[in-house]
Amino acid sequence: MEAPLDRSPRDEHRVEPIKPAERFQMMDTLRGFALLGILGPNIVAFSWPQAAAVDPGEMGGGQWNEIGYAVVSIFFLGKMMALFSMLFGAGLVVFDKKTAAATVRAAEICCTQCAYPFFGLASPGQRFTCPECGVEQVVTSSGTSSLSTGAGLWYRRMAWLLVFGIAHAILLWYGDILVWYAVTGMAALWWMRRIEPKIQIAIGAGLHLLSTALLLLFSLFGVWAAENGQVGAEELMGADANETAAYLGGYVGIVSYRLSTVLFMWLLGAFFLPGVTGLMLIGAGLTRLGVITGERSPRFYRSLAVGGLLGGFGLTLLAYFGLRAASPAYGNFLWQSVSQFVGIPISLGYMGAIGLVVSSSAAGAVSRALANVGRMALTNYLLTSIVCTTMFYGYGFGLLGSIDYPGLWGVVLGVWVFNLIFSALWLRWFRYGPFEWAWRSLTYWRVEPMRRAA
Numbered sequence: 001m002e003a004p005l006d007r008s009p010r011d012e013h014r015v016e017p018i019k020p021a022e023r024f025q026m027m028d029t030l031r032g033f034a035l036l037g038i039l040g041p042n043i044v045a046f047s048w049p050q051a052a053a054v055d056p057g058e059m060g061g062g063q064w065n066e067i068g069y070a071v072v073s074i075f076f077l078g079k080m081m082a083l084f085s086m087l088f089g090a091g092l093v094v095f096d097k098k099t100a101a102a103t104v105r106a107a108e109i110c111c112t113q114c115a116y117p118f119f120g121l122a123s124p125g126q127r128f129t130c131p132e133c134g135v136e137q138v139v140t141s142s143g144t145s146s147l148s149t150g151a152g153l154w155y156r157r158m159a160w161l162l163v164f165g166i167a168h169a170i171l172l173w174y175g176d177i178l179v180w181y182a183v184t185g186m187a188a189l190w191w192m193r194r195i196e197p198k199i200q201i202a203i204g205a206g207l208h209l210l211s212t213a214l215l216l217l218f219s220l221f222g223v224w225a226a227e228n229g230q231v232g233a234e235e236l237m238g239a240d241a242n243e244t245a246a247y248l249g250g251y252v253g254i255v256s257y258r259l260s261t262v263l264f265m266w267l268l269g270a271f272f273l274p275g276v277t278g279l280m281l282i283g284a285g286l287t288r289l290g291v292i293t294g295e296r297s298p299r300f301y302r303s304l305a306v307g308g309l310l311g312g313f314g315l316t317l318l319a320y321f322g323l324r325a326a327s328p329a330y331g332n333f334l335w336q337s338v339s340q341f342v343g344i345p346i347s348l349g350y351m352g353a354i355g356l357v358v359s360s361s362a363a364g365a366v367s368r369a370l371a372n373v374g375r376m377a378l379t380n381y382l383l384t385s386i387v388c389t390t391m392f393y394g395y396g397f398g399l400l401g402s403i404d405y406p407g408l409w410g411v412v413l414g415v416w417v418f419n420l421i422f423s424a425l426w427l428r429w430f431r432y433g434p435f436e437w438a439w440r441s442l443t444y445w446r447v448e449p450m451r452r453a454a
Contacts, residue, residue: 026294026358027090027287029367031374032423033354034083036416039384040076043408045175046388048401049243050261054333059404068405069332074316078340081177082347085276086283086292088181089189089204093287095157096193099150151190157443158185164378164439172385174261180269184277189284197285204281208341211275215337218271223330244401248394275340282344291351294358301355308349315342372423376433380419387415428452 044053052058056069165178192200225231246257286292291304319342324331354370357363373380390396391411403411426433430450432440441448 024094024293025367025371026355027087027094027292028371028374029358030083030292030351030354030370031087031377032370032372033350033374034080034087035373035377035380036370036419037076037080038084038381039388039412039415040072040080042175042384043388043412044072046173046385047392047399047403047408047411049240049247051240054336056332062404064405068408070320073320073335073339074313075346077336078343079346079350082279082340082344083350084177085181085279086286086347086351088185089280089283089285090287090292092154092185092189092193092280093284095154099153153443154190155186156445157439158182160439160442161185164382164435168382168385169262169265170255170259172382173389174258174265176262176265178381179266180272180276183269184273184280187273188277189280192281193284197288200281200285200288204278204283204285207274207278207281208344209278211271211273211278212338212341214271214274216334219334219337223327223333226330247392247400248398251395254393254395286351291355294355296355298356298359301352301359304352305349305356306352308345308347308352310349312343312345312347312349316346369420369424372427373419375427376423376436378439379433379435380423382435383422384415384419387418 041053044059048059056065059065159182161178162182165176165180165182168178169176192203195203222231242257247254283292290296291300316339319338320335323334323338327334358367388411392398392400394400423433429452430437431452432448432450437448437450
């Protein structure tokens with residue numbers, strides 16, 4: 001006979017957000033490194049029409065623009081996003097461990113036969129025998145709403161991330177990744193969180209390969225259509241004569257113009273989401289193996305760094321220059337489809353290098369600075385969009401299409417310095433970044449304390 005659970009006060013055992021002291025230094029450092037690096041490819045999308053992200057000739061040509069495009073393609077494009085996606089999967093593992101631990105909690109269980117109060121630990125599915133009458137019973141509820149622990153809490157967290165992402169994409173910038181992360185987190189990731197780690201990594205690699213194949217086939221079809229006169233080459237690259245005028249106009253006009261781009265980006269999710277899911281699963285598996293949490297030896301991270309960077313750069317250079325040689329007109333366009341997959345070894349190499357930085361006392365200041373940015377990743381991600389769109393769009397300084405390489409690197413460095421200084425100063429007085437605080441408060445449905453204790 002199934003027995004209901006008569007609970008003592010619940011607040012003592014509610015699931016709490018991750019506290020600063022419970023965080024993994026390497027995970028935060030990696031997240032900060034990846035977040036800063038994402039601006040490398042994104043700065044062109046902020047500062048020029050979309051076609052410039054595919055063809056540096058859209059910035060007027062010149063040697064510096066070719067060099068800038070090559071540097072971004074080889075060192076940044078796909079690599080930082082892959083790291084960021086892996087870290088999202090890592091965050092799921094940490095979240096799951098915390099909520100799983102909270103499902104076993106102190107409780108007062110009353111026997112349904114004799115009402116004898118039995119004090120002890122209980123979790124759903126646990127069997128216990130009443131010490132008074134000897135009737136065996138099963139705990140069917142921990143006494144806490146399913147929306148306050150485990151899956152319910154995760155889905156609420158993802159729902160609010162989706163809200164942030166939709167607002168970011170429509171109101172600020174079309175290149176949002178939060179929507180994809182939220183959808184992936186709700187659709188698939190939670191159900192794969194406890195698969196054996198090596199199987200997670202294998203499934204993740206397979207999903208990412210599938211996504212790359214779909215994108216490459218889609219791109220090859222586009223090239224075929226362009227070569228056969230079905231679409232124009234400029235249209236294939238995303239060129240739009242009205243884009244510059246729209247983004248140099250007023251805010252309402254920009255939002256109106258951006259809507260079609262955002263909807264198109266969301267429709268492309270069918271091609272991108274398997275790859276995003278795959279990277280998150282790889283990250284979850286690596287976290288459970290102790291790689292992303294900094295629990296492996298310096299020798300391991302050294303091998304990962306050397307092997308990943310040497311092998312990854314070799315593969316990336318071969319693919320990058322091979323595609324450009326095979327198709328001078330469309331090589332850059334095709335490169336967008338494969339850059340992330342061939343760059344995964346580089347992402348792992350960066351992970352190994354960060355592991356060495358975190359384990360080195362001599363590089364402690366670097367690790368702490370990057371970790372501060374990582375602890376405020378959502379805030380810094382959104383602030384970067386606010387700063388860059390204000391700088392380049394018409395409602396701000398209107399510099400769209402006026403700064404090319406090497407000037408764009410100056411902008412990137414300036415934003416990086418802002419992120420580093422702002423994060424360090426903010427975390428002196430506050431526990432969380434402002435958007436992290438809002439996300440946590442909405443997820444746990446209570447106002448979280450924000451100021452640090454005196």
